[in-house]
Amino acid sequence: MTDAPDPVFTEPWHAQVFALTVHLNEAGHFDWPEWASHFGATLKKNGLSKELDGGDDYFTAWLETLEQFLASKDLADLRDVAEIKNAWERAYLSTPHGAPVTLEQEMSEKR
């Protein structure tokens, strides 16, 4: 094992979900031990069916925990998350390549 500099985060969304969690903790929405116990439980559950390699599956478990955790705290409803996620997906698919992708169009069409 060498100390060659590995990228800190291998995928941009790993960094995003990490930062989101740290930011919410620092803003006082939950304390870190509470987060860690939930996250540890998810890792344990996911580790039963396959051996986690600490890469993508680690952050998948992180995201899964955060979604459930925020829902349980009434900070982000799971249905809202699914709906907004679909809106983002539609926005990406309907935005010409190279143009900035925004939710505005998707949101205004719904109203």
Added chain:
Amino acid sequence: MPHDDPDHPHSLLPPDPALRVKALETILTQKGLIDPAALDVIIDTYENKIGPRNGAHVVARAWRDPAFKAALLEDATAVVSELGYYGRQGEHMVAVENTANVHNMVVCTLCSCYPWPLLGIPPGWYKSDAYRARAVREPRAVLADFGVTLPEDTAVRVWDSTAEVRYLVVPERPADSDGMDEAALMDMVTRDSMIGTGLALPVERSAP
């Protein structure tokens, strides 16, 4: 990125989890619970500003300054906070010293608790089930995988991190490093040596 690729008339769709994270961000931003600019600052900090150099600084100082080392081993939280390496998650830091008799090694069996302010974001293997399970059960075998073989009579002590307590290993100072300055010593302190899965690098012998 080609903008006129006929195979991609629309924007490239990010992977599913990326869209889920975006959705959380959108909702929390709309509710005024998060500041998107703060997220960028956090990412920049962990990608570019915080890393094992911080821990190496602490270790190199401890090697050179016995009073600093004594204070570090007594109350690491206070000592590293004074250097600006404080944990924003409110955790307690404990420094453990490797000697000829004891080799310390750190794991987090719960998830991946790690001294971020001193070492940055943990490497993938630290977060893997394999390391988390085996470090406690068969530490010597794990050390062998990392190329570390210890004398039979050196005891191996494994510390299990928690969200409240995180550990920094102070590796043994390399032989023949007397009189080296802090910067030179820092270069010998690897990330793995501060987790306990490696040793500090040896002093490079200059050509005769």
